[in-house]
Amino acid sequence: MRHRTPKATVPPDPRLERWEAGAELPLLAASLVFLAGYALHVLVPEGNRFVRETGLVAVGVTWLMFLVDYAVRYRLSRQRPIRFVRTHWLDTVVLVLPLLRPLRVVKVYTAIRRRGSRARLGLHARVITYAGLSALLLGFAGALNVYQAERHAPDATIRTFGDSVWWVAATLTTVGYGDVVPVTVRGRTVAVGMMIGGLALLGAVTGSFSSWLLSVFAQEGDDEAPGE
Template identity: 60%
Template sequence: MNDSPQQRWDRRMDRPLAAASMLFLTAYAVRVLALDLPETWRTTCLIVIGAAWAVFLLDYAVRLRLSGQGPRRFVRTHLLDTIVLLIPLLRPVRMFNLYDRVQRRRRDGPRLTLYARVMVYAGLTVLLLGFAGALTVYHHEHDAPGATIRTFGDAIWWACETLATVGYGDVVPVTPFGRVIAVGMMACGLALLGAVTGSFSSWLIQTFAMEDEKRPPGDSPGAS
């Protein structure tokens, strides 16, 4: 099967984009958490953040060109990619696109591995998105008037209860930007929870079906 130029580009950029995402998140974390960081290192972090974002922009521009679509149509059909480009800390959400690519490639093959991959990807997405959300909220909340999220530990706890959609209410964002982040994380938490539970349920159903197929005729449970 011959891949399209866009598929070949996506496959070629998987690792560079993953590396750029980790560099972006690391540089942002150092800049937010290391409050007494020397100015030289703070500038270095900004350079790394800018370089990583340039990689994201290059990838977006190339995919726009290879798609053969106009800019407006491309933005409409790739809304998630556009949002992630504008807010790079949401890049873990692009794991949803990876689910679709894996599913299409394995549509005619065994699906047990697919379900396991979806659950692993969802778990990684939760960890990365939770960490990025905690960083962002801590950055904007810790010195805000009336803030309840004062430490990064508070931010981690808030991210966990928000992604799990528990919402104890003991620590909550008070700034408009923090509340926008909270809404986005609640939506992502619901989607990721649905992906994991749905994949696990499908995996169990297929496992039981395969076991039934291997049994000799008349040896199924409940057979007389």
């Protein structure tokens, strides 16, 4: 019986780590520009065509930056396409749906869980801060998307951007009053994403806070043990 010898794993290019470290802040700025451009295109009245078109240009340029970053990461990783997509699924989702870029906080939450054996308040506090900022950015992006999809739909209850913000706040916090709801397919698809994102972010915050409390209590118990 033959035994297949496993193929040797090609190590990533040493430049990959430097690229990821150097590109993180520029891509964060590009994400904010993308969101601002999309907001201009959605919120500015249709009569002001120049501003709306400028927003679209900003969206296109920043999305190209995301595409270049994704291509460089793939090239330097030296992985096959399917394996790269599997190991970088969040980057792939963000490339297809750039408005979901705030969900990269999941990577931070994974990192803190791997270091759960050590009590590091700074790390826990950063996760909570990132989750809060991500909730704001994700909520704003979702409100824009739902408002764009719903405002001209027949029988829609979300007619203004304020209605959309109210709906997103109720959805992300898992309250769900039900006074305003999306009626279009696109709006309901965004709603599912908001529900999943809200649960994930809420879980990241509560999990990190609980982990910090348990670490503090465990440390206090260790300090009291010698005296007893």
